[in-house]
Amino acid sequence: xxxxxxKSPEQSEKTKKYDxxxxxxxxxxxxxxxxxxxxxxxxxxxxxxxxxxxxxxxxGSFTVIDGGKVREDDISVNFFLDENDIGKSKAxxxxxxxxxxxxxxxxxxxxxxxxxxxxxxxxxxxxxxxxVGTALSELEIILLSSKLWELKVPLLxxxxxxxxxxxxxxxxxxxxxxxxxxxxNTSYRLLNPFPELKTYLESFDLDSLELKDLAHVPFVVIxxxxxxxxxxLFGRIPKTYKEKETLRDLIRKGMKKDENGLPSAEENxxxxxxxxxxxxxxxEVPKEIVKLLTDDxxxxxxxxxxxxxxxxxxxxxxxxxxxxxxVRGVLPDMTAETKHYVKLQQIYRSQALRxxxxxxxxxxxxxxxxxxxxxxxxxADVKEFCKFSHDLRxxxxxxxxxxxxxxxxxxxxxxxxxxxxxxxxxxxxxxRSIERFYSEYKEYPGNLDDHVEPDIVKLKACVSKLxxxxxxxxxxxxxxxxxxxxxxxxxxHSVSSFLGGCIxxxxxxxxxxxxxxxxxxxxxxxxxxxIVTFCL
Amino acid sequence: MSAEGIRSRQFSCLxxxxxxxxxxxxxxxxxxxxxxxxxxxxCKVLVIGAGGLGCELLKNLGLMGFRDIHVIDMDTIDLSNLxxxxxxxxxxxxxxxxxxxxxxxxxxxxxxxxxxHFCKIQDFDEDFYRQFSIVICGLDSIIARRWIxxxxxxxxxxxxxxxxxxxxxxxxxxxxxxxxxxxxxILPGMTACxxxxxxxxxxxxxxxxxxxxxxxxxxEHCIEYVKLLQWPKENPFECSIDxxxxxxxxxxxxxxxxxxACFSIRGVTYRLVQGVVKNIIPAVASTNAVIAATCxxxxxxxxxxxxxxxxxxxVFNNVDGVYxxxxxxxxxxxxxxxxxxxxxxxxxxxxxxxxxxEFIEFLSGLQYQMKNPGIVAxxxxxxxxxxxxxxxxxxxxxxxxxxxxxxxxxxxxxxKLIVTDVTRPTPLEIVIxxxxxxx
Ligand SMILES: [Zn+2]
Numbered sequence: 001x002x003x004x005x006x007k008s009p010e011q012s013e014k015t016k017k018y019d020x021x022x023x024x025x026x027x028x029x030x031x032x033x034x035x036x037x038x039x040x041x042x043x044x045x046x047x048x049x050x051x052x053x054x055x056x057x058x059x060g061s062f063t064v065i066d067g068g069k070v071r072e073d074d075i076s077v078n079f080f081l082d083e084n085d086i087g088k089s090k091a092x093x094x095x096x097x098x099x100x101x102x103x104x105x106x107x108x109x110x111x112x113x114x115x116x117x118x119x120x121x122x123x124x125x126x127x128x129x130x131x132v133g134t135a136l137s138e139l140e141i142i143l144l145s146s147k148l149w150e151l152k153v154p155l156l157x158x159x160x161x162x163x164x165x166x167x168x169x170x171x172x173x174x175x176x177x178x179x180x181x182x183x184x185n186t187s188y189r190l191l192n193p194f195p196e197l198k199t200y201l202e203s204f205d206l207d208s209l210e211l212k213d214l215a216h217v218p219f220v221v222i223x224x225x226x227x228x229x230x231x232x233l234f235g236r237i238p239k240t241y242k243e244k245e246t247l248r249d250l251i252r253k254g255m256k257k258d259e260n261g262l263p264s265a266e267e268n269x270x271x272x273x274x275x276x277x278x279x280x281x282x283x284e285v286p287k288e289i290v291k292l293l294t295d296d297x298x299x300x301x302x303x304x305x306x307x308x309x310x311x312x313x314x315x316x317x318x319x320x321x322x323x324x325x326x327v328r329g330v331l332p333d334m335t336a337e338t339k340h341y342v343k344l345q346q347i348y349r350s351q352a353l354r355x356x357x358x359x360x361x362x363x364x365x366x367x368x369x370x371x372x373x374x375x376x377x378x379x380a381d382v383k384e385f386c387k388f389s390h391d392l393r394x395x396x397x398x399x400x401x402x403x404x405x406x407x408x409x410x411x412x413x414x415x416x417x418x419x420x421x422x423x424x425x426x427x428x429x430x431x432r433s434i435e436r437f438y439s440e441y442k443e444y445p446g447n448l449d450d451h452v453e454p455d456i457v458k459l460k461a462c463v464s465k466l467x468x469x470x471x472x473x474x475x476x477x478x479x480x481x482x483x484x485x486x487x488x489x490x491x492x493h494s495v496s497s498f499l500g501g502c503i504x505x506x507x508x509x510x511x512x513x514x515x516x517x518x519x520x521x522x523x524x525x526x527x528x529x530x531i532v533t534f535c536l
Numbered sequence: 537m538s539a540e541g542i543r544s545r546q547f548s549c550l551x552x553x554x555x556x557x558x559x560x561x562x563x564x565x566x567x568x569x570x571x572x573x574x575x576x577x578x579c580k581v582l583v584i585g586a587g588g589l590g591c592e593l594l595k596n597l598g599l600m601g602f603r604d605i606h607v608i609d610m611d612t613i614d615l616s617n618l619x620x621x622x623x624x625x626x627x628x629x630x631x632x633x634x635x636x637x638x639x640x641x642x643x644x645x646x647x648x649x650x651x652x653h654f655c656k657i658q659d660f661d662e663d664f665y666r667q668f669s670i671v672i673c674g675l676d677s678i679i680a681r682r683w684i685x686x687x688x689x690x691x692x693x694x695x696x697x698x699x700x701x702x703x704x705x706x707x708x709x710x711x712x713x714x715x716x717x718x719x720x721x722i723l724p725g726m727t728a729c730x731x732x733x734x735x736x737x738x739x740x741x742x743x744x745x746x747x748x749x750x751x752x753x754x755x756e757h758c759i760e761y762v763k764l765l766q767w768p769k770e771n772p773f774e775c776s777i778d779x780x781x782x783x784x785x786x787x788x789x790x791x792x793x794x795x796x797a798c799f800s801i802r803g804v805t806y807r808l809v810q811g812v813v814k815n816i817i818p819a820v821a822s823t824n825a826v827i828a829a830t831c832x833x834x835x836x837x838x839x840x841x842x843x844x845x846x847x848x849x850x851v852f853n854n855v856d857g858v859y860x861x862x863x864x865x866x867x868x869x870x871x872x873x874x875x876x877x878x879x880x881x882x883x884x885x886x887x888x889x890x891x892x893x894e895f896i897e898f899l900s901g902l903q904y905q906m907k908n909p910g911i912v913a914x915x916x917x918x919x920x921x922x923x924x925x926x927x928x929x930x931x932x933x934x935x936x937x938x939x940x941x942x943x944x945x946x947x948x949x950x951x952k953l954i955v956t957d958v959t960r961p962t963p964l965e966i967v968i969x970x971x972x973x974x975x
Contacts, residue, residue, distance in 0.1 A: 019616045023818040053821040341753040342800045479559040486558040490549035493599035494833040501825030505854050516856040526833050527843045529850050531860045
């Protein structure tokens, strides 16, 4: 290699522009974003803030639906409108300013009401990967929710109302391979090492090593040795705290003494002591994964099963046969000499390859049985699936429109949360009641200054009616109802901007199938600046 | 149509919140049209940083009724900013962030007057900072945060040991990293300041030099080796590393690959090399939006008293669902920055045999995290500079002191030291106390 002429890969403009986010979701995540089409219903301040944070990172295309005209009120909460837009189509006006954000993104608008679109073109929403609705009426929510539930298109509905915000995800099923947990699970397989690992671990004779060499042995070797010793002494593996402490003592006693007779504080021994608890449980199949592998969609494959479930089924077969999830093949850093670390890494890596090959073979059989093409799932897909098999996730939400029916299926959940005086469920009830109020009176409670007092009475009636439908005996404080009437339906820009950032990220999660979306409702309170999640 | 007319309609949403009374409002809140007048005309806000957070902060302030806004940023626009810094376009690359951001906001939000300053925060003095009602920080530099924090504390006025509230300028601080972020409010002299909670900023992850040199295991170890050892030795371009120069990154990438190959280490990529050399922090538009929105909501609450403010620290994370956690960071009574000036600040040291360089290491350690402290001893007869690295001639003159013990330098129990550092605009005066005296 000629060292004077660096042959570094040429970076494209796009790679440079998106560098800071590619480090989070990778080129494949970016590809998923760039090929997606998102629909926003209603160009509110909140709506455009959501679009802003998915246009900047490079969504493929977006469509804005809004049948309204720009009013003076809209300008003060919406950054993507200005004075010159008053009286013009709101959808058109925001689309023009939004498109300036990123020349790589396509955008269009439909200057029509949602209701008309659903009536005239029932399959309209089929072409979207995610639909986001803001400030929808009760009727629109019901229409949209049932339509998209049927089309299996993910839906986010959200609202920014005074100091309160709410977002709700409706999705039939969402599967995640790359959930990016803060602590990646590494299964060391020290309780039952596979043959290559066993041979390697037993190739060390720690007692004969000099102090300086001993300091360079990876902690897994040390932990394995004392685990074996513990087993010899007690005939089983340590389970209780006391037993684990005994193992730790064994390791401590194994530390060599320095010239002064004091135990040398070797980092690898310390690492072994620290890892005792984790290593003893890390080989177990996590509860979440056990649940996933016994899921109906995993057990009963059909010709319509998705790649995720076909791979999950193959994984299930593997786990039943081997008793373990596939080895991850990624080794965290640890104190060790390079050659030991690299060797150990190779051993885990080779096993990971063998494991994923085994799962891949099963996947091939399944594809054949299901009459699906052999290349619909690649070997690389299976490798990724196996690598992240400790942290696979599924999210399934309920259908929103079901909840708006006479007797909501999840009423007992709502009732029990309402019984807790500190729960934010009352905000949910009030926001739902406001949707009712709007349907009935065609404006928000307290919209006009001299309507605040009378509207409190009317909103209270809506709240009581909804509470009785849900079957709750709870009482929502008058003060709180008054506060919502005080808001008069206004949107505060900084509240919308907070919520907009949150929801944009939820859209990105849905599109990339990375990270874990909300399940399924969040309430944001800008007064206390906290977020509560409900699983409705 | 008069300008007045446009404004009163523009903020009809804010008017409802600010002019209507309600039973759950803050007890100090007296709704009136005056509040919006105050926000728009009298409440001068300083935004520090016109990057990812800064762009959002300016937009949010403008749409929450603030009109008298200053913004300071010393950076120019780079292509990699465009995935989140939404006031900038491709044609703006190379221009000062503060100026482009201010121009954009002033054009989009009529009536809003953002004044840009393309310079460092250190270029301004007390008189400049004293003119603001609120300061909001959207920085990635901890040193700059600490500097502005100390600056705002230095503006506090005490009358007979009682803090004069009119001298207090609240500091709202936001920070993000990937999908994580935090926002906090600091009432200088009253609530925890940046310095009170220094432990929230753990020093950057560094790899031990012996690992880098002799037992590399990770691709990062190989890159650090090239960066720290091979570059100074071979000096390929006869200058120090410029992370924005592709030929520099290219060279480091090549050499890191070679070193990794020697040790059979996998995973050196161009992107990783860039990340390690430039210490890149991942960033997305959405997290910046969330944190900046929190900061401006709090500024709005402070300016209007419409409801109680964040008390006083919020963390945010949306990797798994959406998660927030708020808590009260605690003020340290003996904080070296925010405890009142009349309170003597003691520094406890183990013994007077401590060498001056050990003392400097101690100041640079986890507890005080100073960067390159200069130390002057205030002896009764006269002040004497013990060490100062900033000025080469003084450095040379005082270098020999580094190996001397504090005792040899005549520092005894009760000696006052004056410490200067880039983390603060004013010198720190501390009184030394030894737990043990060597005879
Ligand atoms: Zn402090």
